[in-house]
Amino acid sequence: MAVMMQKTVVLYPSLGVGHLNPMVELAKLFLHRGHAVIIAVVNPPDKDAVSADAVARLAAANPAITFRLLPAPSSSDEEEHFSSPILKTIDVLRRANAELRELLRALPAVDALVVNMFCVDALDVTADLAIPAYFLYASAVGDLAIMFHLPYYYPAAPSSFKDMGTTPLHFPGVPPIRALDMSTTMLDRESDIAKERLRQYTRMPEARGFLANSFDWLESRALEALRHGVCTPGRSTPPVYCIGPLVLPAQTSGERHPCLQWLDAQPERSVVFLCFGSLGTFSAAQLGEVARGLEKSGHRFLWVVRNPPEHKDESVLEASLPEGFLEKTADRGFVVKNWAPQAEVLQHGAVGAFVTHCGWNSVLEGIVSGVPMICWPLYAEQRMNKVHVVEEMKVGVAMEGYEKEIVKAEEVEAKVRLVMASEEGNKLRKRLSVAKKMAADALKKGGSSDMAFEEFLRDLEKCSSDYKKTM
Numbered sequence: 448m449a450v451m452m453q454k455t456v457v458l459y460p461s462l463g464v465g466h467l468n469p470m471v472e473l474a475k476l477f478l479h480r481g482h483a484v485i486i487a488v489v490n491p492p493d494k495d496a497v498s499a500d501a502v503a504r505l506a507a508a509n510p511a512i513t514f515r516l517l518p519a520p521s522s523s524d525e526e527e528h529f530s531s532p533i534l535k536t537i538d539v540l541r542r543a544n545a546e547l548r549e550l551l552r553a554l555p556a557v558d559a560l561v562v563n564m565f566c567v568d569a570l571d572v573t574a575d576l577a578i579p580a581y582f583l584y585a586s587a588v589g590d591l592a593i594m595f596h597l598p599y600y601y602p603a604a605p606s607s608f609k610d611m612g613t614t615p616l617h618f619p620g621v622p623p624i625r626a627l628d629m630s631t632t633m634l635d636r637e638s639d640i641a642k643e644r645l646r647q648y649t650r651m652p653e654a655r656g657f658l659a660n661s662f663d664w665l666e667s668r669a670l671e672a673l674r675h676g677v678c679t680p681g682r683s684t685p686p687v688y689c690i691g692p693l694v695l696p697a698q699t700s701g702e703r704h705p706c707l708q709w710l711d712a713q714p715e716r717s718v719v720f721l722c723f724g725s726l727g728t729f730s731a732a733q734l735g736e737v738a739r740g741l742e743k744s745g746h747r748f749l750w751v752v753r754n755p756p757e758h759k760d761e762s763v764l765e766a767s768l769p770e771g772f773l774e775k776t777a778d779r780g781f782v783v784k785n786w787a788p789q790a791e792v793l794q795h796g797a798v799g800a801f802v803t804h805c806g807w808n809s810v811l812e813g814i815v816s817g818v819p820m821i822c823w824p825l826y827a828e829q830r831m832n833k834v835h836v837v838e839e840m841k842v843g844v845a846m847e848g849y850e851k852e853i854v855k856a857e858e859v860e861a862k863v864r865l866v867m868a869s870e871e872g873n874k875l876r877k878r879l880s881v882a883k884k885m886a887a888d889a890l891k892k893g894g895s896s897d898m899a900f901e902e903f904l905r906d907l908e909k910c911s912s913d914y915k916k917t918m
């Protein structure tokens with residue numbers, strides 16, 4: 448049997464803790480197989496992005512991983528003019544190429560660079576240095592199939608997706624997607640952000656491979672389409688290795704959050720959990736509709752609520768909820784301000800349904816916990832994820848009103864009742880228990896994700912002969 452030499456892999460995430468966390472989980476897989484990992488993080492001046500503090504915290508928690516903080520590139524004249532924070536991120540990362548190049552050249556050996564989406568221009572550096580480049584794709588493989596195909600589809604579409612409403616779009620490997628459900632950045636094809644993303648998608652197949660945070664069983668159709676090359680006609684599609692679900696481990700030390708203690712006292716599968724990612728907020732009017740819907744449903748609930756964006760004052764939160772709501776539901780509801788330990792909440796046996804914005808991490812956390820989802824997408828690629836979850840994976844139902852101005856209390860009530868207490872809800876639960884088992888099996892030794900990672904490592908081994916490092 449061939450002996451695999453220890454490799455040194457540099458992981459290069461985009462700005463923001465949300466991009467850093469999946470890289471840390473990936474680093475653990477490399478370490479587990481005896482490889483050395485360096486995570487290189489650009490430390491931008493922007494306080495909202497990854498800060499030195501976040502890196503220091505992660506470094507302390509993961510002493511086997513080497514973290515390297517790359518200095519922020521000097522500010523550019525264009526910065527003020529970007530119409531989207533994504534454009535700014537891509538620009539910062541593009542200008543950080545000089546620092547990245549210096550780091551890679553200074554290291555005694557680099558066997559691969561793993562980047563994520565917004566670091567697409569790092570491909571210039573890896574091409575120069577003859578280092579194999581891979582992407583870590585931390586969203587649905589279904590989205591990846593769409594992205595690979597968009598450069599073919601987009602220019603020929605009759606108009607911008609924003610003007611095509613409910614027209615179904617057909618992409619290989621995924622169910623038909625209504626134009627209005629496409630990623631928000633791609634809705635207006637005349638916009639700078641859409642043009643930039645199209646450039647990104649066109650470059651992505653230059654990578655040697657993609658590591659995807661998903662698992663074969665969950666997205667077999669999209670995976671097949673990618674493997675058969677139908678997403679990028681006339682051009683080869685890089686291999687996609689599904690190595691997930693990689694989800695942050697539930698916290699096991701420290702004080703338990705009061706909401707977990709509250710859950711301890713609730714009957715099995717009796718609670719609806721509502722949580723909308725790290726950024727999701729609702730207007731005061733929408734909060735009122737959700738509250739009325741929950742109240743009318745009669746079911747228990749745990750609701751993570753943030754202040755409506757139009758109000759900074761924290762006291763407005765109570766005022767935004769219908770009068771007497773908190774008192775009337777005190778015996779069966781628990782409202783948490785801003786943040787709850789979602790992964791642990793979902794793992795708690797008392798939770799019976801998850802109202803989610805369909806961020807990919809949330810979707811995976813729902814699946815590994817076996818909890819049916821009520822999909823209420825808000826921004827980015829979440830509407831596409833809703834389509835995958837509802838139409839393809841069949842592990843959730845849609846809160847249809849998301850595409851209107853407001854989701855009405857009646858729909859909140861109806862969807863909660865449907866999932867918690869109906870034949871359709873039972874069907875969903877059965878499907879989820881299968882999905883949960885398949886997710887666990889994928890990660891086991893010999894499971895599809897374990898094997899995919901091994902296959903990727905074999906490719907890395909092969910790279911040693913394919914690439915000659917020019918340093």
Ligand code: UDP
Nearest residue numbers: 724725726786787788789790806807808809
């Ligand atoms: N999360 C959490 N508590 C909250 C809100 C979010 O623990 O109150 C976590 C959630 O478990 C997930 C991540 O934050 O791991 C959100 O990632 P996702 O991809 O779902 O959505 P995003 O925040 O990127 O929109």
